[in-house]
Amino acid sequence: MLELDAINAGYGRAQILRDVSLTVAPGEILCLLGRNGAGKTTTMKAIMGLLPLMSGAVRFKGEPISDLPAHRIPGLGIGYVPQGRRLFGELTVAQNLEIGLMVRRAGRDTLEDVLGLFPRLRERMQQRADTLSGGEQQMLAMARALCLEPELLLMDEPTEGLQPSMIEAIRQVVVLMRDRGTGILLVEQRVDAVLSIADRVAFIENGRNVDTLDASALRADHSLIERHLGV
Template identity: 60%
Template sequence: MTLRVEAISTGYDQVQVLYDLSLEARPGEVLCLLGRNGAGKTTTLKAIMGLLPLQSGTIRLDGQIISTLPPHEVPRQGIAYVPQGRRLFKELTVAENIDVGLMTRGKSAATRERILTMFPRLRERLSQRAETLSGGEQQMLATARALCLEPSVLLLDEPTEGLQPSMIALITDTVRAMRDEGKAVILVEQRIETVLSLADRVAFIENGHSREVVETQTLRDDPSLLNKYVGI
């Protein structure tokens, strides 16, 4: 399914963050959002999930307007979100966190088994409370919980932040697998090497405005845009 964000404006209370921002995430691709801190990347993901009311603009999934839905209905449309900071139910066990994901769209034990096959370390820790997991394991669980929705669109906010290389490799392999299954993936990621290895296209956001969208190969050939929009 194609997700289209069409000229949205939103913010927090009296502080406007996004100004007529537009982007498109296509099936079978990873779209990375890049910009300086405070540019509006996380706000964009929150707006897609209905966590911030729009002042103007529209968000569509395969042509259907979803920006008028209450936040709890957005995941049921097949959009999964792994927020920065993971936002697990830390007092619940690994198994219970996974069950929450399964219940969101009424998925079965077969989905649970498929997810645990993807993340075998979680299978070993099903009875542990989420708060006792390492940072990498918590990121794994947050990603697994999101994938329990069997989403058509996956949003990830800084999924490799603070992780050791082996965990980064696992998360990036998972993102590639989702893309190869035909999912549309929107990724907020500040590790440039990860962006260049994962993204199909890169959308630059500056001060709440959507700027240039380029193929990743273009960025490899001419990294001047990184300096312009990210300061690298």
């Protein structure tokens, strides 16, 4: 469903990604693992069209999307949960969700469905987003992305800095979305946070992706992780 074909990208002249290739299938969780500065977030931005590609192509459902202007990409059905949440802080919870709903002109049903997944947000609809707790903000960032009824969900370190109960709540939603057939690309630094839910794991290092392995293989043999992450 999502295919990265040898993409090269970076900021200005500083190239970050070198020949990165990945695929994500519907109903699959691909976890992108790598250390700080390996190029995980840059990969996400390149998919969303927020960074111009130097070469290579991003294809979504077989169609090349890397030539589209950035604002057209979410409309195809790609939801993005950015690193650090990046909520519209001065807007209310309801307004943040409305922006998500507008992307694909989703209606009331979608909103109800999303609020069903995150009941805590329903109590806070008129509250400013920057007054929410960290966990609630992360829920809102996910809910906002789910409001566009994504076929593909990109999540950049969604569990960063959260307490275990919040991590568990978010993990359950991720698994539920996978079971509904959504393709999920999940970026993480911490292996244990994702190993239990990932289907496949791609390692990225210094802007190159080294290897893609089945998560089951990693679960069976922990030494593989240590070799790839070099910790």
